[in-house]
Amino acid sequence: MTAWQQVAGQHALNLDTIQKADKQIAPYSVHTPVLQSDALNKHCGASLWFKCENLQRTGAFKFRGACYALLQLTEREREAGVFTVSSGNHGAALACAGQMLGIAVHVGVPRTAPQIKKQNIAQYGARITELEPGMAAREAFTAEQQTTSLAMFIPPYDHPWIIAGQGTAALELIKHQPNLDCLIAPVGGGGLLSGTCMVGQSQELAVYGAEPETVNDAWESLRNGKVAPAKGPLSICDGLLTQLGEHTFSIIRSHVQDILLVSEAEIISAMGLLWQQLKIIVEPSSATVMAAVLKYPGLFEGRNVGLILSGGNVDISRLGLRSLFDEA
Amino acid sequence: MTAWQQVAGQHALNLDTIQKADKQIAPYSVHTPVLQSDALNKHCGASLWFKCENLQRTGAFKFRGACYALLQLTEREREAGVFTVSSGNHGAALACAGQMLGIAVHVGVPRTAPQIKKQNIAQYGARITELEPGMAAREAFTAEQQTTSLAMFIPPYDHPWIIAGQGTAALELIKHQPNLDCLIAPVGGGGLLSGTCMVGQSQELAVYGAEPETVNDAWESLRNGKVAPAKGPLSICDGLLTQLGEHTFSIIRSHVQDILLVSEAEIISAMGLLWQQLKIIVEPSSATVMAAVLKYPGLFEGRNVGLILSGGNVDISRLGLRSLFDEA
Structure with a gap:
């Protein structure tokens, strides 16, 4: 048993913990903005509230x-x-x-x-x-x-401290916009989704995870009742390649409404839509949530949806910005 | 004399007008976030506060x-x-x-x-x-x-109503961050820079304009004491191709510290830096202010600088996002 596993065993995790984390990290973290887009709302027939963790310190909720x-x-x-x-x-x-x-x-x-x-x-x-x-x-x-x-x-996700910290993004979001019907967050190792689940559950909101269908181990884990192994580097969502952990699986399994699968093409298309309409840089992992809302309209139409955009770390130097200004 | 010129003549413009505009538009406009970046601060040796009008409704301060x-x-x-x-x-x-x-x-x-x-x-x-x-x-x-x-x-810039409205961006910025030393905004027709000048002057801040050197008519206007004509479509900053107006020239001439010129290459480079570090999409016009801070370090080093990012309307479909994920 590693040191952090010993620690993990000693720490219960509940909404109080997330509220405590919220207070403790506030002097250091960015209280990230929540953005809306008329065009995206119209496009989806829903009211979408985007929590912009790409604007968090280091460019991610982590x-x-x-x-x-x-x-x-x-x-x-x-x-x-x-x-x-x-x-x-x-x-x-x-x-x-x-x-x-x-x-x-x-x-x-x-x-x-x-x-x-x-x-x-x-x-x-x-x-x-x-x-x-x-x-x-x-x-x-x-x-x-x-x-x-x-x-x-300090492990990347499977620890009550980490999960409590990641849950503060959803906590800030529901404080900003109290009348949400549901929340959706990407799922890789499950730290962000676990924290989001605990916050959502406290308000009786439906919480969804969004996962690339090429690395659908969280989706499988829910269906098989045990943690499925990671699938390997088969998605452009480099933040979502890991498998669930012991703590995150247990929380997600108890609280999540469902894991929604999206294809690589749907993720890239959703990413372009977010860049164009929200005017922010998000990485593919973030775009899974937008792709899921577009793919499963029956779950989201007419509702107030909170989407957690997990990060914005992409290599802009690979884009060739000059080409934007060549004659069309 | 056109209808708006008649109206313009009847309306004095001062800080009170901008404060009134701030109250009146608040129910409709987005109170845009102010972002910071540790990396950009370190890079410039200054404390930079970015007012994100790319996140304004319709993607621009307009x-x-x-x-x-x-x-x-x-x-x-x-x-x-x-x-x-x-x-x-x-x-x-x-x-x-x-x-x-x-x-x-x-x-x-x-x-x-x-x-x-x-x-x-x-x-x-x-x-x-x-x-x-x-x-x-x-x-x-x-x-x-x-x-x-x-x-x-309704003219695009040369009217007291328009100038007062555009000044609310700087007003929100100085309320958010009261201890700024200077402000910098792009200059095209001069509506945004005029409003920024009036706000900056009320706090005794130095106010700079940033202009592409290929369309340096505002810079020329200041030096020659009369409005210089537009230079034509010679810059990628499509929002900055127009010439100053009667009202904007008069305000800018009285209040601006200087117009800082930047090259097209410096603008593209600064735009990439903003996309990478701030994780937001800004259009070239916005990037002129970052380019100016990088080009004239003597004016900004060690200071608290407020930069107005004017907009984020670029055509993302031209970028070929898929190429981001090809093997390097």
Whole structure:
């Protein structure tokens, strides 16, 4: 049993925890805007309220959980520092929160992770160790850290602290717009969706998860009653490739209305619609929720829908912006 | 003398007018977010506060002035409807405000305007008349409207109502962040910069305009003491191709610290930086202010800078989003 598993066992998770997290992280996190679009409302025949976690510090909701987790450490644990393994948003979130709180952060990053993701972690002063791709190197790194240092492992999603932190996005959303009928969030490891479920349930809202159909392990997990393994890198939604954890599965299974599957083409199309109409950059993982609302109109038409846009970390340098201004 | 020139002569413009406009348009406009970026602050050695008018209704600050202008009409004028000539954001803004207020809007649009701009006007139920490109057709359309209908002409920038409305963006910004040292806004016809000047002056802030060097007529106007003519379509900043007006020149000349010129390459580079770091879509006109802060560090380093991002209307369908996810 790892250190964080021991901690996890000691901490109950309920709406009070999320409210406590909300208060504790408020001095550090961005109270992200909630946007609406006349055109998208008309297009969907629903009233859509977009919680913009792409505008969160480090460009993703992950900052919320990472920050709340670090705020729970004792003075001695703070001094020992923390570590994690991440190729993306969780690593940057932990590095940023660590820098703000004066806690040393060490991130194991797969050698093959995109350069922009490594830079995003490095800019917050975290120590980076490059790992070979795959589970074996991750586990070796984790084991080595646990024997050679006192640093605590901060997992990306399957921990009550992380789930409570991620739930603050939905909490801010329902405070901003109290008359919602339902909430929808992307599901990968399930941290964001679990937190959203707990908030939604407290208001008796239907909560949906949105998942790429190419990596439909959460959908399968619900149907089979046990955590299905990750499918591999088969979706452009690089934030949604992981499988559910023990805590997140348990919460999602109890509270979620359903997991809605969307295709890669539907995700790209929804992403373009969000960029065009909301004037914001969202990453494909975020666009799953818009794609789901478009694909399952029977669930959403005529309703007040809260959509959590999880992040906006895409590599703009690959777009060739100049081409926007060539003669048509 | 046109109808709006008569009206213009009757209306003094001062900070009180902008405060009045702020109250009047609040039920209709979006109170747009103010964003910050750790990375951009570090990059510039300044504290930058971005007022996101790309997130305003219709995707640009223009809604503010159009809405305030329509709110000033008498009952009889409302019934007669309004018209304008616009190939872009002003037309959509007027159409949207008209739809919200139940006022008929008629927009003369150059036949050659991009399809997406025409759609943006049409989606708010305005009547559209296609015009041949160039001043002659615009003037003929305007003259015809004034002889054949009672509809009032609502100009795009050179009117106290419009200027007061546009000034509400800066007013919201200084209320959000009271300790700014300076403000910077793009300059085309000068409506936004004039309103920003009046707000900035009331707080003794330095106010700068940002202008593409290929269409530097506002810069020339200041140096020559008279309004320089527009340079033609020589910049990707399609919102900044017009020349100053009588009112806007007078206000800008009295209050602006300077007009800062930036190149097309600097604008595209700054636009990419804003997309990447702020996770929002801004159009090139908006990026001029970021480009200016980067180009003239001596003016901004170590200061609290308020930047007005004027709009976000670009045609996303031209980007080829799928290419973001091709193997690198």
